[in-house]
Amino acid sequence: MTEKPTSRILTQEDLDVFLQSKTLDALLEFVxxxxxxxxxxVNSFDCGESNAVTATLQLLEDIEKLTIAHSAVSNEKSRFGNPAFRDFYDDLDAKLPSLLESSYPSLSNDEVVELRTYLLESFGNRTRIDYGSGHELNFMCFLLCLFRLDVFDESDYTRLVLHVFNRYIALMRTIQSQYWLEPAGSHGVWGLDDYHFLPFLFGASQLVGHKYLRPRSIHDSEIVEMYAKEYMYLGAINFINSVKTASLRWSSPMLDDISGVKTWDKVSEGMVKMYKAEVLGKVPIMQHFMFGKILPIGPLPSESLSEEDKSTSHDGHVHGEGVFGDCCGIKVPSAIAASTLSHNGELRSVRPIPFD
Incomplete structure (x- = not known):
């Protein structure tokens, strides 16, 4: 019987087992x-083509077409997520099996089921209409699964970042802007960015050894705009600047602090340490991590708890104590929504307004 990957981490003890697992090692090695x-x-670096990467790019193109079919509904009086996102999500859920089968015809039905689960969760949460670094992590899992299934190989690594992941980020910005997805916990004041982490990790590596650009260059708006299309890090800064008027010191203080680091080498290494600690090392994020046959995990401590003990753990759902995690805690309105609403509630073109 075909089984979908499921979330199994409930406690810190469960997470500790995962942090010592072969699946975690494989995920980190891949990243x-x-x-x-x-x-x-740079993003435009000529790294050739491969059939698998081309198929994956077409898959993302087909998914973007669904956003056209499901335009946002009138929701001018709310800065929270647009309910049309659920229509997009349901349509995507229904179409993914055929999309995946046509993209990767060599895969079995069981493998398609696993891939579908990771890819669907890469686009946000249907109920909360939000998105965060945990959803972004699902896209990495999707790519890692394809690598483990020999759809990709090591020669595709550069293409997977510069072409596939970059295309995914562009698609997510379309979805975030169209449906006003709410930040899933780790928004800019507490994390790097309202939604993403990996564009900064990969983007810092892109900038290592650059002759002129330095970490402090993110404060020069002209430089950011000039190089946004070529470097993921600056592209992410440019997107933040497009929806927030407050300086990075206020809207994204962590990025502001990081800009004081002298070299991109140190920023790059720091991003890896931060990813391990603030994403992979947090129960509120990793409780949503899914395990299946391709990305397995053995028995976890919480699975030996009695039903009574499990029922006292928020029905198997953990919330961070005093810390925002990628979870479903306090609803945070979309900064994108704020930047597209005028004072009288009428929509206008995207322009930054004071929000943070």
Whole structure:
């Protein structure tokens, strides 16, 4: 019987087991290999083509077409997520099996089921209409699964960052802007960015050794705009600047602090340490991590608890104590929504307004 990957981490003890697992090792090895593959390379770097990467790019194009079919509904009086996102999500859920089968015809039905689960969760949460670094992590899992299934190989690493991941980020910005997805916990005041982490990790590696651009260059708006299309890090800063008027010191103080680091090498290494600690090392984020046959995990401590003990753990759902995690805690309105609403509630073109 075909089974979908499921979330199994409930406690810190469960997470501790995962942090010592082969699946975590494989995930980190994959992320680091991708980071190294894009080191010193701009987004337009000519890294050739491969059939698997071309198929994946077409898959993302087909998904973007669904956003056109499901335009946002009138929601001018709310800065929270647009309910049309659920229509997009349901349509995507229904179409993904056929999209995946046509993109990767060599895969079995069971493998398609696993891939579908990771890819669907890469676009946000249907109920909360939000998105965060945990959803972004699902896209990495999707790519890692394809690598483990021999759809991709090591020669695709550079393409996976500069072409596929970059295309995914562009699609997510479309979805975030169209449906006003709410930040899933780790928004700019507490994390790097309202939504993403990996564009900064990969983006810092791209900038290693650059002759002129320095970490402090993110404060020069002209430089940011000039190089936003070539470097993920600056592209992410440019997107933040497009929806927030407050300086990075206020809207994204962590990025402001990081800009004081002298070299991109140190920023790159720091991003890896931060990713391990603030994403992979947090229960509120990793409780949503899904395990299946391709990305397995053995028995976890919480699975030996009695039903009574499990029922006292928020029905198997953990919230961070005093810390915002990628979870479903306090609803945070979309800064994108704020930037597209005028004072009288009428929509206008995207322009930054004071929000933070």
């Amino acid at each position: 680091l290999a991708l980071r190294d593959a894009c080191k010193g390379r």
